[in-house]
Structure formats: structure tokens, C-alpha cells
Amino acid sequence: MRSIIAAIDSFNEKIGQLNSLLVLPLVGVVVYEIIMRYLFNAPTVWGFEMTMFIYGVHYMLGLALTENREGHVKVEILTSRFSKKGQAWFNIIGYALLFFPVFGMMAYAAVAYAWTSIGLLEVNNTSWAPPIWPVKSLMALGFVMLFLQGLNTFLKNIQMLREIRQ
Amino acid sequence: AKREKFGVDSRHESSTRVKFKPSDEKFRWKMTMPWSKGLLFYDIAVHFCDSVRLATAGRLDIKPFSAGEIVPAMQTFDAVSKGSVQVGHDWAGYWKGKDEGFVPLGDMPFGLDSEGYNIWLYERGGLELAQELYGNFNLQVLPCGQTGQDMGIFSNKRATKMDDFKGMKVRTVGWYMDILNRLGAAATPMPGGEIYLALERGVLDGAEFSAPAITYPMGFDDITKYVLSPGVHQPGSQCYVFFNKDAWNELPEDLQEIVKICAKETQLWSYNWIQNLNSQAMAKLTEKVEIVQMDPETLIEFNNVSQKYINEIKEKNPNAKKIIESQEAFKKDFENWRNARANVTPWSHETYATGRTN
Amino acid sequence: MDFMNPEFLTVGMFGLLIACILLGLPLAFTLAAVATLFGLIDNGWNASGLFDIFANNCWGLMNNYTLVAIPLFILMAQLLDRSKVAEKLFEALYVVMGRVKGGLGLAVVVVCTVFAATTGIIGASVVAMGLLAAPALLNKGYQKELTTGIICSAGTLGILIPPSIMLVVYGGLTGMKETSVGQLFAAAILPGLLLASLYFIYIWIRCVINPSLGPAISEEEASKFSAAQKWSMTLKSLVPPLALILTVMGTILAGIATPTEAAALGAVGSGVLALFNGALTGKVVYESCVNTLKISCMVMMLFIGGKFFSTVFLSMGGGDVVVDLLVGGGLSPSMALLVMMAIIFFMGMFIDWAAILLVTVPIFMPIAMELDFNPLWFSMLVCVNLQTSFLTPPFGYALFYLLGVAPQEVKMTHIYKGIMPFVGLQLVGLLLLFFFPDIITYLPSVFFGS
Numbered sequence: 001m002r003s004i005i006a007a008i009d010s011f012n013e014k015i016g017q018l019n020s021l022l023v024l025p026l027v028g029v030v031v032y033e034i035i036m037r038y039l040f041n042a043p044t045v046w047g048f049e050m051t052m053f054i055y056g057v058h059y060m061l062g063l064a065l066t067e068n069r070e071g072h073v074k075v076e077i078l079t080s081r082f083s084k085k086g087q088a089w090f091n092i093i094g095y096a097l098l099f100f101p102v103f104g105m106m107a108y109a110a111v112a113y114a115w116t117s118i119g120l121l122e123v124n125n126t127s128w129a130p131p132i133w134p135v136k137s138l139m140a141l142g143f144v145m146l147f148l149q150g151l152n153t154f155l156k157n158i159q160m161l162r163e164i165r166q
Numbered sequence: 167a168k169r170e171k172f173g174v175d176s177r178h179e180s181s182t183r184v185k186f187k188p189s190d191e192k193f194r195w196k197m198t199m200p201w202s203k204g205l206l207f208y209d210i211a212v213h214f215c216d217s218v219r220l221a222t223a224g225r226l227d228i229k230p231f232s233a234g235e236i237v238p239a240m241q242t243f244d245a246v247s248k249g250s251v252q253v254g255h256d257w258a259g260y261w262k263g264k265d266e267g268f269v270p271l272g273d274m275p276f277g278l279d280s281e282g283y284n285i286w287l288y289e290r291g292g293l294e295l296a297q298e299l300y301g302n303f304n305l306q307v308l309p310c311g312q313t314g315q316d317m318g319i320f321s322n323k324r325a326t327k328m329d330d331f332k333g334m335k336v337r338t339v340g341w342y343m344d345i346l347n348r349l350g351a352a353a354t355p356m357p358g359g360e361i362y363l364a365l366e367r368g369v370l371d372g373a374e375f376s377a378p379a380i381t382y383p384m385g386f387d388d389i390t391k392y393v394l395s396p397g398v399h400q401p402g403s404q405c406y407v408f409f410n411k412d413a414w415n416e417l418p419e420d421l422q423e424i425v426k427i428c429a430k431e432t433q434l435w436s437y438n439w440i441q442n443l444n445s446q447a448m449a450k451l452t453e454k455v456e457i458v459q460m461d462p463e464t465l466i467e468f469n470n471v472s473q474k475y476i477n478e479i480k481e482k483n484p485n486a487k488k489i490i491e492s493q494e495a496f497k498k499d500f501e502n503w504r505n506a507r508a509n510v511t512p513w514s515h516e517t518y519a520t521g522r523t524n
Numbered sequence: 525m526d527f528m529n530p531e532f533l534t535v536g537m538f539g540l541l542i543a544c545i546l547l548g549l550p551l552a553f554t555l556a557a558v559a560t561l562f563g564l565i566d567n568g569w570n571a572s573g574l575f576d577i578f579a580n581n582c583w584g585l586m587n588n589y590t591l592v593a594i595p596l597f598i599l600m601a602q603l604l605d606r607s608k609v610a611e612k613l614f615e616a617l618y619v620v621m622g623r624v625k626g627g628l629g630l631a632v633v634v635v636c637t638v639f640a641a642t643t644g645i646i647g648a649s650v651v652a653m654g655l656l657a658a659p660a661l662l663n664k665g666y667q668k669e670l671t672t673g674i675i676c677s678a679g680t681l682g683i684l685i686p687p688s689i690m691l692v693v694y695g696g697l698t699g700m701k702e703t704s705v706g707q708l709f710a711a712a713i714l715p716g717l718l719l720a721s722l723y724f725i726y727i728w729i730r731c732v733i734n735p736s737l738g739p740a741i742s743e744e745e746a747s748k749f750s751a752a753q754k755w756s757m758t759l760k761s762l763v764p765p766l767a768l769i770l771t772v773m774g775t776i777l778a779g780i781a782t783p784t785e786a787a788a789l790g791a792v793g794s795g796v797l798a799l800f801n802g803a804l805t806g807k808v809v810y811e812s813c814v815n816t817l818k819i820s821c822m823v824m825m826l827f828i829g830g831k832f833f834s835t836v837f838l839s840m841g842g843g844d845v846v847v848d849l850l851v852g853g854g855l856s857p858s859m860a861l862l863v864m865m866a867i868i869f870f871m872g873m874f875i876d877w878a879a880i881l882l883v884t885v886p887i888f889m890p891i892a893m894e895l896d897f898n899p900l901w902f903s904m905l906v907c908v909n910l911q912t913s914f915l916t917p918p919f920g921y922a923l924f925y926l927l928g929v930a931p932q933e934v935k936m937t938h939i940y941k942g943i944m945p946f947v948g949l950q951l952v953g954l955l956l957l958f959f960f961p962d963i964i965t966y967l968p969s970v971f972f973g974s
């Protein structure tokens with residue numbers, strides 16, 4: 001079990017960290033658009049769309065890393081008073097009942113959504129009309145990564161229970 | 167030879183032979199659309215739902231949801247195509263990414279006006295072409311709403327000649343953006359939420375939106391001086407209602423017929439409703455902005471460049487080609503009557519007397 | 525099946541949400557899970573249909589240009605943090621305002637008010653202040669509750685003082701001339717300043733009464749610097765942030781950039797400041813990027829969960845339930861107004877402002893017209909109320925943003941406790957706007973002559 005946990009963590013962390021650098025080209029594209037429009041009176045046809053693609057992929061591929069680093073907001077009014085063991089049980093039940101069905105289906109639906117788009121080799125409804133099936137595929141990847149990371153949170157809590165018992 | 171009556175109502179014969187069993191099954195459907203509640207397009211979609219509920223005595227109850235309530239504006243098509251929502255309302259040009267052929271169904275630069283759409287759709291096989299295209303995506307389509315000609319470009323720069331448009335920073339989207347760029351303007355597809363401030367602060371020189379009554383609430387007249395007319399990019403916007411085909415096929419025949427009639431009723435009502443509101447909106451708008459007309463040579467230049475662009479689209483997309491050529495054939499055939507009936511545009515007597523005949 | 529009526533579902537949905545939030549799972553996941561359950565009940569257990577709608581909604585969020593400002597403003601705050609610009613400013617303000625009780629807290633209110641005029645979203649202000657001001661205040665012995673209250677409330681002014689995404693969305697929704705975006709912008713300036721003044725006065729009074737909440741510095745520490753030194757310290761440390769504010773605000777006002785684009789210029793600007801301070805190493809850039817990702821993802825995950833929730837809520841007919849509640853009995857105009865405000869306030873405790881706008885504005889605006897309310901006045905009451913929704917527990921974005929970036933020792937309970945008095949101040953502000961409508965209508969009449 002430890003090796004599964006480590007493999008998922010390392011995969012999501014590596015992709016997440018590399019992906020975090022996307023914010024730099026995001027700044028670059030926006031600034032380029034301002035310069036082209038304001039100084040050269042030549043706004044691009046692609047700037048706004050490119051901006052949104054980068055921003056969208058940026059956060060989708062970071063959801064799992066954020067889960068790994070416990071970055072998603074929780075309200076710990078009740079659970080902070082529990083013992084370590086109690087917290088672990090709460091997480092195990094919570095993830096089994098709430099997270100798995102919902103984000104398992106979400107990952108599946110996002111893959112199906114991307115698959116339809118790939119089948120059409122879908123392009124955007126715009127003048128620039130770039131292919132959007134790759135972006136939709138990355139959205140699906142983001143949800144798959146998030147699901148795996150949630151699975152990891154679940155496994156880590158089981159692991160913790162085991163350790164407490166020993 | 168003896169002359170027969172000139173026309174035939176193609177529906178009449180089949181309609182007398184039909185034997186309906188009135189259904190009493192109840193349907194509760196949802197409709198999604200790209201319109202937020204502040205737009206009159208939303209009211210057109212709602213009008214259709216109301217008509218259907220009234221005419222079916224509630225047997226078919228379609229609940230309308232504005233943009234973002236169920237799915238985001240631009241996901242209307244996908245959600246209905248997949249069957250997650252049963253009904254959608256649209257302006258067809260939004261689905262250009264699925265097929266460029268959708269653009270001429272909704273209207274394009276120097277495309278059909280509302281009279282043209284009515285004749286082309288109902289009498290010249292346009293509806294069948296539309297159904298062919300929507301049908302590729304598992305959809306059943308009906309024309310359902312017209313808003314007529316769009317206003318021109320709200321602008322802080324006065325522009326009537328070709329040279330005036332050169333380098334102008336205009337916000338528009340789709341084919342018109344490409345065409346304006348070819349004419350030397352600096353068109354940008356800036357997203358909707360940014361337009362007002364951008365126009366106010368001068369990030370943009372101009373922006374186009376929709377018909378006067380629909381545009382009025384945007385308040386563009388507060389922050390611009392001119393409207394560069396006419397709205398060559400959309401002489402007559404055409405909306406459609408479309409159904410997931412599996413859902414449509416579940417409807418009993420009598421309800422299907424009622425839906426078809428209600429769509430036509432909405433088409434009639436919406437045009438008249440909007441046009442009457444347009445004249446009221448123009449009275450208010452012109453308190454703040456001046457309507458300036460492009461001169462004829464400029465219009466011809468716009469038309470030439472548009473036609474060239476459209477011809478290139480036709481080369482690339484067979485569906486667009488089929489639809490545009492059908493519309494062009496209609497325009498040509500109709501010219502004899504358009505010509506013969508010209509020069510009695512119903513201006514008031516005072517205006518006509520000044521020599522304004524067309 | 526009687527239990528499936530919309531009233532029952534609406535109440536059940538909120539009830540279950542509150543119960544599940546207490547389980548301590550990430551809030552965004554909880555929102556999504558509750559939305560899934562009720563979505564399935566509503567659509568006859570058609571799971572593939574429901575999740576297809578969710579996928580469509582996620583794609584819609586990925587195409588939301590206004591939200592691009594979120595990672596950009598967070599990156600700006602991250603780089604600014606590394607550049608030590610804020611630390612210097614707060615050190616200087618500390619020395620200058622140090623003898624005033626609560627002085628550093630008052631400085632935060634002033635900085636936030638200025639910052640509010642540069643950004644259209646609240647995430648940025650709260651995140652930036654959480655990173656910059658929270659450690660500074662806590663180091664100087666400010667009470668945790670007061671510190672978090674100041675930052676959340678003052679940081680949220682960004683959504684009210686123009687430019688504001690909320691006002692842009694509102695103007696688009698009503699589709700009315702009287703509430704065009706320009707009018708709303710003009711109308712929101714004075715109410716925004718009014719709230720800032722209320723915070724200011726409140727903090728000062730509390731710290732005067734109980735100096736341990738926001739201690740002034742000792743006489744000897746204060747006397748370390750001469751008056752001239754204090755001034756030069758302050759002026760020097762003020763230059764970089766003012767230059768940055770000018771970069772953001774100036775480019776918007778000069779028509780060079782849109783508010784979203786100005787966020788990118790702000791990020792570049794703070795990078796330049798870090799460079800001048802010799803802090804712009806590869807490691808710093810990389811760490812800023814990873815932190816930016818983590819915080820953006822926290823915010824966006826909430827957007828995803830919140831979107832699922834509001835989609836199902838509206839799709840079930842929850843919006844209609846609200847109307848029936850309102851027009852059911854024959855209420856007097858001020859009672860109707862009170863009920864509408866109470867509904868918005870209550871919804872604000874649980875769902876996000878955009879969902880509330882989508883639900884309430886199309887329903888309430890016609891009622892307000894019927895009751896002969898001034899549309900601009902009514903709209904601004906709604907907007908101030910919605911601004912409050914960022915602050916009200918349990919679901920308040922400002923609170924979560926702050927928790928995400930504040931020093932470890934700050935817990936959610938501190939934030940919840942700390943925000944309460946400021947929510948009270950919001951209500952005082954609402955009352956003042958109710959009794960003195962001129963605060964709202966004066967500037968629009970000056971700008972637009974209406």
C-alpha cells in the first residue's frame with residue numbers, strides 16, 4: 001500500500017509542480033496582448049482565448065497537488081476536537097461516502113466529455129477556432145488526478161489507523 | 167390554357183388525413199439557452215415555453231433556465247445534444263466551432279433580413295437544411311425568434327469612410343471580426359464582461375452588440391458618441407429552438423404539432439415585439455449618440471470584402487456552401503419582385519415628400 | 525411523492541449541506557456531494573445526465589475570462605511578499621502610527637481601501653493582505669480575532685469599490701438603464717468609503733478601550749527615530765507600493781488595460797520590485813509559482829463545488845421557492861425590503877454571490893420596481909448585502925482565502941469569531957444607506973446628471 005501511495009503522490013506532485021510554472025506564460029500572453037493593442041494598435045485574435053486555456057489548465061492540473069498538500073478549505077470546528085484515530089475514521093468514512101462516488105463519476109464524465117470532443121476533433125466557436133479537444137482532455141486528466149489523490153488521502157488514513165494500532 | 171390557382175399549401179393535404187389520438191401523458195422538460203435574464207432574447211425563449219404550456223393545457227411544461235443556471239451559455243448546444251437537458255434556444259451562429267454552416271443559419275455579414283429568413287426557411291427549403299445540420303448532432307430544430315437588424319458599432323470615433331475604420335479598435339466576434347481585420351481595423355474578441363469598462367476607458371474605440379431595444383440597457387450610449395450604421399454584420403438575427411432527438415421522438419404526435427405551431431407563433435411575435443421596442447429605444451438612444459451612416463462606396467467595399475471572405479468559407483466547408491448558396495439563390499430569384507416593389511418604403515408623408523423613397 | 529416538492533428539497537439541500545460541512549471534509553467536495561444527491565433526486569437518478577451537466581459547467585469555468593485575474597493577483601501578492609516591500613511599509617507605518625492605539629490595523633484599512641480601487645475581485649486583496657499584513661500584525665501582538673476581522677472586512681471592499689466584477693454582473697442581469705454598470709460604479713464609491721470609515725472608527729475605538737487588542741509601541745521604541753527619520757522612512761517605503769498601485773489602477777484609468785489585464789501588469793510590477801530588492805532568484809520565482817498554484821486551486825475548487833450546488837439548486841426550482849416565500853403574504857414595502865434583504869443575507873451564509881445574484885436579482889428587481897423603490901438605491905443595498913456574504917460564516921470566501929494564506933497559528937475559529945463585529949458594522953452601513961439614500965445617489969447624479 002505504501003508504494004501505491006508514494007507513486008500517486010509523486011506523479012501528482014511532479015505534474016502539479018511543472019504545471020505551476022504555467023502562470024508565467026499566462027502573464028506573458030496577457031502583457032503581450034496589452035502591448036500589441038496599446039502600442040501597435042494590433043490586438044491579436046488569439047490572446048484572450050489563449051489566456052483562458054492557460055488559466056484553465058493551470059488550475060485543473062493543480063487540484064490534485066492542492067489536495068495532497070491539504071490546501072482545500074475545510075471547516076474543522078468539530079473534527080479538530082477528535083483524537084487522531086477519530087479524525088482518521090471520519091476521513092475514511094467521509095471519503096468513501098462523499099468523495100469516491102462523486103469524483104469517481106466526475107472523472108468518468110470528464111473523460112467521456114473529452115472523448116466526444118476528440119471524436120469531433122472539436123475546435124472553438126471563435127474566429128481563431130483553435131482545437132479545444134486537447135484542453136478538454138487536460139480537464140479530464142485533472143479530474144482523474146484529483147480522484148487518485150482522494151484515493152490516496154483515503155489510503156493514508158487507513159495507513160495511519162494501522163500505525164496507531166501497532 | 168386555363169390558369170390554375172398559383173400556389174398550394176403543402177401541409178393541407180397531409181393534415182386532413184391525420185387521425186390523432188389525443189394524448190394525456192404529461193411531460194416536464196427543461197430548456198437552457200445562452201441568454202441571461204437581462205436580454206430580450208431570454209423573453210423570446212420564455213414566450214415559446216409559455217405558448218406551449220398554454221396550448222397544451224400544461225401537458226408539455228418546458229421550464230426555461232437562463233444562461234449559467236443549468237449550464238454555461240456556450241454549453242447549451244452540447245447539453246441538449248447529449249440529452250442532459252431536453253430543449254435549447256439559441257442564435258445559430260454560436261455553434262460555428264461545431265460547423266461553420268451554423269453561421270448563415272443565424273445570420274452573417276450582408277446575410278438575409280428577417281423577411282428573407284421567413285421566406286427562405288419556410289418556403290425555400292431552409293428549414294430542411296437547418297434540420298440536416300442540427301440533425302447531425304442528434305437535434306430536432308425549429309425557427310423560433312427574430313430580432314431583426316442589429317445596430318451598428320457604438321464608437322467614440324466618427325467613421326463613415328473606409329479610411330476612418332483603419333486601425334480602429336473594435337470589439338466583435340466571428341466572421342465579422344475577420345472581415346473588419348481585412349478592412350484594416352484592429353478587431354478584438356474581448357470577452358463580454360470587459361467591454362463596458364474597456365469602451366469607457368478607451369481600451370476599445372468601439373463595440374457592437376444587438377438590436378436597439380436589446381442594446382439600450384447596456385448603457386453604451388453613456389460612454390460613446392456615435393453609432394456607425396447600418397449593422398452590416400447582422401441584417402436579421404434568426405433564433406432557433408432545438409430538442410434532443412430522443413426526447414422529441416418520445417413526444418406524442420399531437421404535442422409535436424402544437425410545438426411546431428408555437429415556434430412559428432414565437433417567430434411572428436418576437437419580430438413585431440422587438441421592432442416596436444426598437445423605435446422606442448432609438449428615441450432614447452439618440453438623445454445621447456449620433457447615428458452616422460457609412461457612405462455608399464464604403465458599404466460596397468464592406469460588401470465586396472465580406473463576399474470574398476464568405477466565398478473562402480464556402481470553399482472550406484461543404485455544409486456552409488450548401489446553405490449559403492441556397493440563400494444566395496433565394497436573394498437572386500427574389501430580386502425581380504424586390505425591384506418592382508421598391509420605392510414605396512412606408513415613410514411618413516413628411517419624410518417621403520423630402521424625396522426619401524427607399 | 526410529496527417529499528419531492530421543491531420546498532422540501534430546498535430546505536433539505538441546505539440542511540444536509542450544513543450537516544456535512546461539519547464533517548470537516550474539504551468544503552468544495554461537500555458542496556459537490558450534496559449537489560449530486562439532490563441533482564439525482566431531481567432528475568430521476570439519471571447520473572450520466574447530471575455529471576454531463578457538471579462537466580459542461582467545469583468547461584464553462586475554464587472559459588471564464590474574468591476569473592483569469594485570480595492567479596494573476598495571487599502571483600502578484602506572492603512576488604510582492606518576497607520583495608519585502610510590504611514588510612518595509614508596515615515597519616514604517618508601525619513606527620509612524622505606532623503611538624496610536626490600533627494604528628497598524630488602521631493602516632491596513634487605508635491600504636485595503638486604496639487596493640480596492642485597483643481590483644475587481646476580493647480574493648486578491650484578502651490574499652495579499654493575509655500574506656503581508658497578517659504576520660506583521662500578529663508579530664506586533666495584535667489579537668488574532670481582531671487581525672482576521674480587519675483583513676477580511678477591509679479586503680472585501682474590493683468587490684464593492686469600483687472596478688468590481690459583482691457590479692458588472694449585476695448590471696448585466698437587470699438589463700435596466702437605471703442600473704447600468706457605469707451608474708452602479710458611480711453609486712458604489714461612497715458606500716464603499718462609508719464602510720471603510722466604519723471599520724476605521726470601530727478599530728480605533730476598540731483599541732482605545734482595550735489597548736491589548738492592538739497595542740501601541742512603547743515610548744522608548746518610538747523615540748528611537750526622530751520625526752524626520754520617520755517621515756523619510758515612510759515616504760521611501762511608500763514609493764514602491766504606490767508605484768504598483770499606480771501600475772494597476774493607472775493602466776485601467778488611462779485605458780491601457782482592462783481590470784483583468786491590469787492584474788498581469790501588477791504581477792510584472794511586483795516582480796520588478798523584487799528584482800530591485802535583489803530577491804528575484806530562480807528559487808523565489810519557483811516557490812511563488814507553486815504557492816500561486818496551491819491558492820488558485822483552492823479558490824477554483826470552491827468555484828467548481830459552488831457551481832454544482834447552485835446549478836442543482838436552481839434546476840430544482842429553488843429560485844421559485846424563494847419568490848413564493850416573498851410574495852406569499854401581503855407585506856408593506858419596508859417589510860418586503862426587509863424580507864428581501866434577510867433572504868440575501870441568509871443565502872449569503874451558504875452560497876456564493878454569483879449564485880445569489882442569479883437567483884434573487886431577476887426576482888427581486890421587478891418587485892422593487894412595483895414598490896416604487898429607486899432602482900439604483902435598491903441595487904446598492906443588495907450589493908452591500910452581497911459584499912457581506914463574503915464575510916458571513918460558515919461559507920464566506922474572504923474567510924477561506926485568509927485561512928489559506930494566514931500564518932499557521934490562525935485557525936478557522938479565530939476567523940469566525942473575528943469577523944462577527946464587522947458583519948455587525950455591515951448591517952450598520954446598510955441601515956445608514958437605508959436612511960440616507962443620498963450616499964448612493966449623489967455621485968451618479970454628479971457624473972450622469974440623472
Ligand code: NA
Pocket residue numbers: 640641642643644645681682683684685686687688
Ligand atoms: Na474594486
Ligand code: NA
Pocket residue numbers: 872873874875912913914915916917918919920921
Ligand atoms: Na457567507
